Amino acid sequence: MGNVMFIAPPFDAERVIRLEPRRGATLLALAREVPWPAHKTCGQGLCGACAVKIVYRDRKRAPARIALSPDEKTVLYQAGKLTDAEYRAPDIPAHPALWRLACQYVVEDEDILVFA
Secondary structure, three states: OOOEEEEOOOOOHHHOEEEOOOOOOEHHHHHOOOOOOOOOOOOOOOOOOOEEEEEEOOOOOOOOEEOOOHHHHHHHHHOOOOOHHHHHOOOEEOOOOEEEEOOOOEOOOOOEEEEO
16 A cells, blocks of 8 residues: 655655555545645635645656646646646646645555645
């Protein structure tokens, strides 16, 4: 089983929280269970307040490219998290880091770093 490591500013060890993800849980649901600054959001992928940066720790198990849903892509673009080229592309590289909406990202068996 993978690990989700939440990291929030100022990126020190006291703010790093590790947990074993539950299959099918969103990052936002996991963040609300730990003392991490879970953003107040709509929880439906409409406001963009829960945008986080995802880094896959094991590149061999990580996808090379990610296809975002049209709604998630639009919200991230409007929030300035995606470039024009990324917004127009059918999928975007998962490396070195990828902006996602925590309320839309469903955790699988993976090791990821989540930056607020």
